[in-house]
Amino acid sequence: MTTRMPKLIAFDLDYTLWDLWIDTHVTCKEGNTLNQVLDRHNEKIEFYHEVPQILHRLRSADVTIAACSRTSAPDLARRALQLLLVPPRAGDKHDSPTPAIEFFDQMEIYPGSKITHFKKLHQKTGLPYSEMLFFDDEHRNKEVESLGVTFCLVRHGTDERTLEAGLAEWRKRHPVEVIEDAAGTSA
Numbered sequence: 001m002t003t004r005m006p007k008l009i010a011f012d013l014d015y016t017l018w019d020l021w022i023d024t025h026v027t028c029k030e031g032n033t034l035n036q037v038l039d040r041h042n043e044k045i046e047f048y049h050e051v052p053q054i055l056h057r058l059r060s061a062d063v064t065i066a067a068c069s070r071t072s073a074p075d076l077a078r079r080a081l082q083l084l085l086v087p088p089r090a091g092d093k094h095d096s097p098t099p100a101i102e103f104f105d106q107m108e109i110y111p112g113s114k115i116t117h118f119k120k121l122h123q124k125t126g127l128p129y130s131e132m133l134f135f136d137d138e139h140r141n142k143e144v145e146s147l148g149v150t151f152c153l154v155r156h157g158t159d160e161r162t163l164e165a166g167l168a169e170w171r172k173r174h175p176v177e178v179i180e181d182a183a184g185t186s187a
Contacts, residue, residue: 023073048157
């Protein structure tokens, strides 16, 4: 089995990385717990449990990480990403927590079609759509596949199982090409 990764993995935010619609929360304030921010009612805004380790894994694999959200509260979404602290990788006890926003190389956070988000990602990064994998909880956003992006529906928040399902689908669509020379050996 190949371990090849797409060059860019994008995530929607609401109900994909966290369990809420960010535009229903008017303000954010800092909490004192890793991976958690409080809204104006002192309710938790936090990533799904496995999201921090997924972000570390993708960063270690040198994958471009993007946030693509059609929220009507883009400033609030960015603020939540600034305030959410991702704990260090397991075993890195001497490292400090990292603001989540630092994991995202690209951000397309504004109302509108996800097609527009991915066209801008393509324009900014120069990466082909075939090297992009997108995780989102809304089936309607599968429309990005018309560009050549691989779409993975997130049913109950992003976790390792969802990530692996998306990677498996992307790998199935984009198998590693092996070039053989005249002697029949792989190059």
